[in-house]
Amino acid sequence: MSLVFTRLGEPTEEQKQTVLEILDSQYPTKSENVNRELVQMLVYLDSPTVVAKAMDIMREKAINEPPDYGELLTRNRGYGGAIRQMLDNHPDLRQYHLAFVLRNATKGWSNQDLIAYFDWFNRARTWSGGASYQGFLENISNESYANVNEKQRLAVEVAGVRKPFTLPELPKPEGPGRQWSLGDLLALEGKLKGRNFEHGKKMFAATRCVICHRFAGEGGATGPDLTQLAGRFNLKDLSEAIVEPSKVISDQYLASSIVTEDGDVYNGRIVNETETTVTILTDPEDSTKVVEVPRKEIAETVPSKVSIMPADLLKPLNEEEVLDLLAYLLSRGDKGHPMFRK
Secondary structure: OOHHHHHHOOOOOHHHHEEEHHHHHHOOOOOHHHHHHHHHHHHOOOOOOOHHHHHHHHHOOOOOOOOOOOOOOHHHHHHHHHHHHHHHOOOOHHOOOOOOOOOOOOOOOHHHHHHHHHHHHHOOOOOOOOOOOOHHHOOOOOOHHHHOHHHHHHHHOOOOOOOOOOOOOOOOOOOOOOOOOOOHOOOOOOHOOOHHHHHHHHHHHOHHHHHEEEEEEEOOOOOOOOHHHHHHHHHHHHHHHHOOOOOOOOOOHHHHEEEEEEOOEEEEEEEEEOOOOOEOOOOOOOOOOOEEEEEHEEEEEOOOOOOOOOOOOOOOOHHHHHHHHHHHHHHHOOOOHHHHHH
């Protein structure tokens, strides 16, 4: 079946279901070789059960049994030393393979499984591998993180198993700035030509947007990913969202005030709720700053009419800086977009 899909192309939804009915119940088997093939196929077919089954294996105690490298140790002293080091602290090859395959899984993740998955990388980094081992781990983790949705990314960061996005130092705009209105921004539409992509990216950081929002694979997780923004927003919609962020607030990013029976007040975005607790993110620029409030202590929860996104982000920018930022946001991260052609 792998060969069929490789050569003939992606199956239809009906064909996927037909194959899943045959294979889904077969995983896992007693054969590790068969399991390796099965898990790849099931992830490819969007199995609703494979993630949970695979994560049960990744939660198990690691099996650090290295293969017999035998004569490899004698071929080259340099390589031999690296191999000896790996023999003493060998990665669990089953779990490593699962981590690699699950990076493409977009369905079937619970928050608990997702948190356990990214926590596995912290454990795997303590094992010894070849010269590229740590780099491979980082690439797998980054690809996995890019494939999950915004809410899941935030859950992972809030749990502390993956560090939030940070920049060593935010660049500063040249200015002089001014108070930008919706009309001011709409008047710039005819000037969105010959813009500078890299300068727009710099302004995305200078306005602190990058701390909360991902764009083209980089940025924070507390706000929505803006890479495909141009598919939903035109210049008017984008301008309005920037200068009047409280006019329309998505339920997904609605801020709230939690008031406790003792009179404590926590303001921010509710990121997780269970039967016994409510977790609120109190600082949109730092996903580690959360408070877990027991439900029995909550007197009331009041939705906020004010967006957690600041209203004066453009104030420090001059016209050229605003134009490059708008072009960058509307480009979907494409350096070859017509707006950047000289």
